[in-house]
Amino acid sequence: MTEDERKADELDRRLKDVRQAYDKGVGKPSGSTGGxxxxxxxxxxxxxxxxxxxxxxxxxxxxxxxxxxxxxxxxxxxxxxxxxxxxxxxxxxxxxxxxxxxxxxxxxxxxxxxx
CATH class of the missing domain: 1.10.287 (Helix Hairpins)
Incomplete structure (x- = not known):
C-alpha cells in the first residue's frame, strides 16, 4: 500500500467518525435535536x-x-x-x-x- 493510499484510508476513516458523531448530535447545543x-x-x-x-x-x-x-x-x-x-x-x-x-x-x- 502506498503512502497516498494510506492517507486516503485514514481520511475516509476520520470522515466516517465525524459523520457518526454528527448523527449522534455530538457538539450540538443542548436542546437541539438535529438540523x-x-x-x-x-x-x-x-x-x-x-x-x-x-x-x-x-x-x-x-x-x-x-x-x-x-x-x-x-x-x-x-x-x-x-x-x-x-x-x-x-x-x-x-x-x-x-x-x-x-x-x-x-x-x-x-x-x-x-x-
Missing amino acids: NAGGGSEKLGVGMRIAIELVAGVVAGAFLGLMADQWLGTKPWLLIVGFILGCGAAFSNVYRVAQAEERRDKAERDARLKK
Whole structure:
C-alpha cells in the first residue's frame, strides 16, 4: 500500500467518525435535536423579523401620516394619528409572529414526545 493510499484510508476513516458523531448530535447545543430545530440561528431569524416588523410598522405609519399632513395641511395631527396606528399595526404583527412561533414550537415538542 502506498503512502497516498494510506492517507486516503485514514481520511475516509476520520470522515466516517465525524459523520457518526454528527448523527449522534455530538457538539450540538443542548436542546437541539438535529438540523436547525431549536438552533440559535433560527431563533435569531425570528428575532430579526420581529425587530423589522416593529420598525417598519412605526416608520410606515409615521410616513403616511406625514404625507397626508403635507397634502391636507393639517400638521401635526395626521402624523400623530399615523404614528399611533403604525405602532398598533406593528405590535399586532409582532403578536401574530410570536403566536405562530409558539404554535410551531409546540408542534415540534409534541412530535418529539411521540417519538
